[in-house]
Amino acid sequence: MSRTVIVSHSHPNLRYGGGEVAAYRQFEHLLSLGQDVFFVGSTIGPEDSAKFFGPSQQVVSFGPRDFCLRGRGMDSFTMEHADIRDEDWIFEFLLALQGDVYHFHHFWNIGAGTIRRLRAALPDAKFICTLHELTAICANHGQMVKRSGELCYASSEVACAACVARPPIDFVLRKARMIEMLDLFDHLLSPSEFLRLRFEDWGVAPGRIVVIENGLDHHDASARPETSAELLAKSGRFAFFGQATPTKGLDVLVRAAELIAARGEEFETPLSIEIHGVDKESFTQMWPDIELPDCIHFRGRYRPQDCVDIMRAYGWIIIPSVWWENSPVVIQEARAARTPMIASDIGGMAEKTEGWGIQFRVADPAALAAAILSVHGQPEVLAEHRARITPPLDLAGFNEEWVESCELRPAPSEIRKLVGV
Amino acid sequence: MQMNMDFCFVDDHRVLAVTGWTTEARPLLRVHVDDVVLTPVRVARHVRRDLRSSEPLGVIALFSLSGLPEGVDIAKATIHLAEGNHFNEIRNDRLREDARRLVEVGVDEVFFAMLRLVAQRHLVLSDQDTGREICARLRAAPSAARETENHVLGVDRCQMTEQGQGVVIGWFMPASASAEPLCALVVEDEMVAPVELLPGSMSRADLSGYASRYRFTGRDGYGGGWHFPSRPSGPARLLLMVPGEHFLPGVLVPVEAAEPADLAQNVTVASLGIEDIADRARLRSALLPNALSHSQPQEPAGVENETSGETLLILDHDLADTDLRDVLRRIGPHLPGRLRLHLLRPRLNMALRNGIDGASREITAGLELEGASLGITRPAIMPGRVVFARSASLFQFDPEVLFAPDQSDAQVMLLDPIGTVLGSPAAEVERFARDLLPFALSMRGADFFNLLDHIPHCFLTEEARLRLLAEALMTAGDAQMHRADIYRYFEGKSGPHCQNFADGRDWHAYDAESRHLIERAELA
Numbered sequence: 001m002s003r004t005v006i007v008s009h010s011h012p013n014l015r016y017g018g019g020e021v022a023a024y025r026q027f028e029h030l031l032s033l034g035q036d037v038f039f040v041g042s043t044i045g046p047e048d049s050a051k052f053f054g055p056s057q058q059v060v061s062f063g064p065r066d067f068c069l070r071g072r073g074m075d076s077f078t079m080e081h082a083d084i085r086d087e088d089w090i091f092e093f094l095l096a097l098q099g100d101v102y103h104f105h106h107f108w109n110i111g112a113g114t115i116r117r118l119r120a121a122l123p124d125a126k127f128i129c130t131l132h133e134l135t136a137i138c139a140n141h142g143q144m145v146k147r148s149g150e151l152c153y154a155s156s157e158v159a160c161a162a163c164v165a166r167p168p169i170d171f172v173l174r175k176a177r178m179i180e181m182l183d184l185f186d187h188l189l190s191p192s193e194f195l196r197l198r199f200e201d202w203g204v205a206p207g208r209i210v211v212i213e214n215g216l217d218h219h220d221a222s223a224r225p226e227t228s229a230e231l232l233a234k235s236g237r238f239a240f241f242g243q244a245t246p247t248k249g250l251d252v253l254v255r256a257a258e259l260i261a262a263r264g265e266e267f268e269t270p271l272s273i274e275i276h277g278v279d280k281e282s283f284t285q286m287w288p289d290i291e292l293p294d295c296i297h298f299r300g301r302y303r304p305q306d307c308v309d310i311m312r313a314y315g316w317i318i319i320p321s322v323w324w325e326n327s328p329v330v331i332q333e334a335r336a337a338r339t340p341m342i343a344s345d346i347g348g349m350a351e352k353t354e355g356w357g358i359q360f361r362v363a364d365p366a367a368l369a370a371a372i373l374s375v376h377g378q379p380e381v382l383a384e385h386r387a388r389i390t391p392p393l394d395l396a397g398f399n400e401e402w403v404e405s406c407e408l409r410p411a412p413s414e415i416r417k418l419v420g421v
Numbered sequence: 422m423q424m425n426m427d428f429c430f431v432d433d434h435r436v437l438a439v440t441g442w443t444t445e446a447r448p449l450l451r452v453h454v455d456d457v458v459l460t461p462v463r464v465a466r467h468v469r470r471d472l473r474s475s476e477p478l479g480v481i482a483l484f485s486l487s488g489l490p491e492g493v494d495i496a497k498a499t500i501h502l503a504e505g506n507h508f509n510e511i512r513n514d515r516l517r518e519d520a521r522r523l524v525e526v527g528v529d530e531v532f533f534a535m536l537r538l539v540a541q542r543h544l545v546l547s548d549q550d551t552g553r554e555i556c557a558r559l560r561a562a563p564s565a566a567r568e569t570e571n572h573v574l575g576v577d578r579c580q581m582t583e584q585g586q587g588v589v590i591g592w593f594m595p596a597s598a599s600a601e602p603l604c605a606l607v608v609e610d611e612m613v614a615p616v617e618l619l620p621g622s623m624s625r626a627d628l629s630g631y632a633s634r635y636r637f638t639g640r641d642g643y644g645g646g647w648h649f650p651s652r653p654s655g656p657a658r659l660l661l662m663v664p665g666e667h668f669l670p671g672v673l674v675p676v677e678a679a680e681p682a683d684l685a686q687n688v689t690v691a692s693l694g695i696e697d698i699a700d701r702a703r704l705r706s707a708l709l710p711n712a713l714s715h716s717q718p719q720e721p722a723g724v725e726n727e728t729s730g731e732t733l734l735i736l737d738h739d740l741a742d743t744d745l746r747d748v749l750r751r752i753g754p755h756l757p758g759r760l761r762l763h764l765l766r767p768r769l770n771m772a773l774r775n776g777i778d779g780a781s782r783e784i785t786a787g788l789e790l791e792g793a794s795l796g797i798t799r800p801a802i803m804p805g806r807v808v809f810a811r812s813a814s815l816f817q818f819d820p821e822v823l824f825a826p827d828q829s830d831a832q833v834m835l836l837d838p839i840g841t842v843l844g845s846p847a848a849e850v851e852r853f854a855r856d857l858l859p860f861a862l863s864m865r866g867a868d869f870f871n872l873l874d875h876i877p878h879c880f881l882t883e884e885a886r887l888r889l890l891a892e893a894l895m896t897a898g899d900a901q902m903h904r905a906d907i908y909r910y911f912e913g914k915s916g917p918h919c920q921n922f923a924d925g926r927d928w929h930a931y932d933a934e935s936r937h938l939i940e941r942a943e944l945a
Contacts, residue, residue, distance in 0.1 A: 075743070078741075078743045078744075080743060080746070080779070081775075082743075082771070082772070082775065083771070083775060084775045084778040084779050084782070087779065088782075113746070113779055113782075113783075116783065117782065117783065120783070157909070157911060166741075167911065167912075167913070167914040167915070168911040169740060169813050169816075169817075169911035169912065169913050169914070170740065170741055170744070172816070172817065172911055173740060173741075173744045173747055173748075173816060176747070176816075177747055
C-alpha cells in the first residue's frame, strides 16, 4: 500500500479556513478507507505557536497520524522560511514520513525551499498541489484585489510594484520562484475553473491544472417537502455566513439593506437578513459609519458542522464578497442545504452559482438591493432556483476524481501483486 | 636695501622659491638663469619677530621656471637673485636642499608662510622626506585659538576615509576684511596635502548673531576637500591657516575617520549648500585624483595557488536580502566547480546568511562564503575564474556563458537597449560608461586581479573600478562581448549601493560623477 502525506499550511484544529478544512477532510476520508495516510498541518505564526508549543518544541501530535508543525510566520511574499534551520527541520520531518504521495494544500508555512529539497530527495514520489487561492500570483494576500480596492485582472511586474510598493525586480524573482516550485509538482489541482484560468493566464502551461471541487460530505436535505406557506416565509429570509473581513463584502450587504429600508415599503412577507459568523460589535468596529437597518440581525458565531442545517432555515444565502473568491465552502454548504444564493458576479462566485443563483454587480449595494427585492416574497422563484441545485461533490466523489486525475490507481500488475495473484 | 636671502629652492612644479627679508615695501626682485631674466609670479610678505619689527619684512618670492627655453638645465645653470644692480648668486645644490632646510631650521614665520603657499597650491612639495619633516615640525606646534578678537572659526565636520579622501565643512568670520584667504593643509605622519578650500561659498544665515563682532555676509560657510596621493599611514590633522595669524601655524583640528559613504553624504549635503555649481565641482574634484590609470590588458602571468575549477563570484546583491538564495541557486547548475562568494555588503545579516546557507543546501557543486565587504581583496588562493555582477543582472542575464568552464578570454555581457537596435562596438563602449549599462564580467582570476590592482581606489563602489576594467578590455578588443537580449529588464533597488544621498542620487551615480570630474581634470 502506498503512503500518502497530506500537507497543509494550517491545521483545522487551530484555524478553520477553507484550504485546511478541505485538506483535513481528505485526510479523514482516506483514513476511513483504511489507507496509509498522514496529515501535517502547521500553526500559522508565532502567536498561535506560543499558545501550544513549548520553547523548543517543533511539532504537536493530535493523533498518531495527525501532526501540527510549529509555524514561525512565513512571509508570503518570499514563501521561504526566514531561518534555514526551520526549513531543515520541516524538510527532515516530511522526508522521514517517506510518503509515496505528497499532497500539498497550499505551500505557505511549508516553504518553496522545503518543497524543492523534498522533491530533489524523493524523485520517485508523486507530488500534488491543490491551489486554494492566488497567492502565487498575487502578493497582496493572494486576492488579486489592488490595495486601492480595485479588482485586479492580471499580474505584471510593474503593476504589482505599484500596488505592493516594492521594486518590479522583486516580482520577477517571486514569479520565477513560484513557477519553478509549481513545476515540481506532478499534478496541480484547482477547485474552480476561475482559478485554473488565472494560473494559466499567469504562466502555468494549459492542461497542467485539473479542476476538482473540494469534497463535502452532507446528509440529504430533501427529507420533507415544504408547504407553500413555508416557502413564502422563507422567500423573505436572507442570510450571510462569513467573517467580518473587508473582502467578504458584509458592508455591501448592510448598505443594500439600508437602501431597502430607505424605500419605506411595507412588505406583506417580512424581510429579514441574518448575519452568521459576525457579531454586531465587531461589525460596528469595522464599519462605524454604517447605520444598521431594522431588518439586519446579528446571530454571532456558529459551529461549522451546523452550517448546512442553519442554512436550511433560509430562503436565500447571500455571498457579497468584493474579491474573486475561489471555491468558497459556503457555496458548497448552500448547495448541500439546497438553499439558492445571491452572489457577486465575479470569479468563483459567478462560476459556482451559475444556473441556480442570482448574481449582482460586485460591490454595488443598489444592485444587491435590487436582487434581494427581485426574489423577496416570490416563493415560486425560490422553488424554481432550489430545483436547479445539484448536490456538491462528496468526499467519496472527490476521492474518485483525485485518484483518476492524479493517476493514483494502482496498475493492474500492482493490484495482482497485492492480492497475491 | 638689498633683500637678505635665507633659502632658495625649486618645488615639484618648477617654481623657484626665494625666502628672506627686506625693508623695501616693494622689492623689485628678479632671477637671472643664465641669460634669462624672470620676474616673480607671486611675492608674499610676512612679519618676522626675529627682526624685531611688526612690519611684514619677510618675503617669499616665487618665480616660474616653466618659461625657460628648452636646453636650460636649472641644475647646471648660473642663477642669480637680483634687485636693482645687486646680484646674489644662488648655488645650484641649494635648489634641491633648501626646502628641507627651511622646514628644519627656518624661523616659524617663514615656515608658516611657506605652508600657506603650499596650502594655496602656489608651491608643491610632494616628496615624502619634506612631507615627513613638515609633519614632524607641526606635530609639536601649538594650535591657534578658534575665536579671537580678529576672527572666529567653526569646524562642523572634518573627516577622512581610509583611502585619504577628506572633507572639512565649517564657517569663518574675520573681524575685518583681508586680501589673504583662509586656507588649509592636511597633514599625517608622512604626507602633507593642500586642501581645496572654498571660503565664503556656503550660505549660513544662522551666524547673524556674530554680526556685532565679526564681518557677517550671510555666506560665511566654507567647504573644503582633499585627497592624499596614497593611502595615509595613520591619523591626520587639518591645519586651517587664518589670515593675519603669522606667529602660529593656524588652527589644528583632528580629522575623524569616516566611511566613504558617510563622507560622500556629507560632501553631497555641503554641495547642496553651495550656490555656485563650479564651486560644487571644485569641492568634489578635490577628493579625486587628477587622472585615472587605465588598465592595460597584460599577458597572463603564471600563478601559484590557483584552483582552476573554482569560481569567485563578486556579487553586488542589489535585490531583497531574502532573494540572495535564488540568485545563487540560479547559477548553481552552470558551475564547473565550487563557488566562492564575495558579497559586496559591509556585513552579513540574518537574511543574507540564511540565503547563503539555503543555497549551499541546493548547489551540488558546493558554495563557500569567501567574505562580505564593500571592497574587493586579492584572495590568498586564486580562483580559476572571477565573475562580477549585480544580482539583478545575474538573475536576468543568461548565466551559462559567464560560468562556462575552459574559457580563456574575458567575457563581458551587457544590456544595451540602444545597441540592440543600432550600434557599433565603439559607440557601445561609450554608452557603457555614459549610461552605466548593466553588465557582468567573467575572466580568469589572476588576470582580473592583476588588472584591478592598477585602478585607483577613489570610488565609492567597486563596480566603478570594474567598469573601468571592463571598458579597457572592450576598448582593446580583449573581451568577448555578449549582448543580453532581454526586452524587459528591471534594475535592483536594494543594498547599500542603491541608497540615495541627499541629492537623490545613489552610489553608482555618485561614482559616475566622480569619474566625469576626473576625466574633465585629465582634459584640462
